[in-house]
Amino acid sequence: NSKVIQTPRYLVKGQGQKAKMRCIPEKGHPVVFWYQQNKNNEFKFLINFQNQEVLQQIDMTEKRFSAECPSNSPCSLEIQSSEAGDSALYLCASSQGERLFFGHGTKLSVL
């Protein structure tokens, strides 16, 4: 069973609505990643954090997505104004070394 906990498992939003998902990384893992897996199973890296600080993020994440990993609280990824193309599985992963451990994901459907 995955020790990276993601909520909710499913999220349904209308276009233009905010969509927020959360992730509790595995205990002791300082690095957290967010990936988007589309219906073609393609992975897109969105953002990663190390101890609450952003390491890398892509342009899309800077503009419409906001993410944070506060200490002592779940990490979160929020889409400010959902678009149909945002429908995907959002996977959170954490790592202590090089290996990533994934959560079950949040499946977002934007109607």
Add this chain to the structure above:
Amino acid sequence: QQKVQQSPESLIVPEGGMASLNCTSSDRNVDYFWWYRQHSGKSPKMLMSIFSNGEKEEGRFTVHLNKASLHTSLHIRDSQPSDSALYLCAASSNNAGAKLTFGGGTRLTVRP
């Protein structure tokens, strides 16, 4: 164009057969390669990693890496129906916290 290319896109092998999956990175800054397996509706789970030239074997699974060509391959012998899944190759640099870049995956089906 994806920086990590996997082939074939899909593969069907009979139970007990050998499955061979390929992966090449076009990014010369990568140092580590990973193979993940994702069953339908589940999260990806790491199968094997390889960082050095050569071969690594764990049970029925063998990975090869040629760092000069940035090519890795995964071979599954005595394939089982439970091996049917999406196999994802990923590459990363050796920097702490470096992102993994994933390929498009190979869909493996093992026919009983």
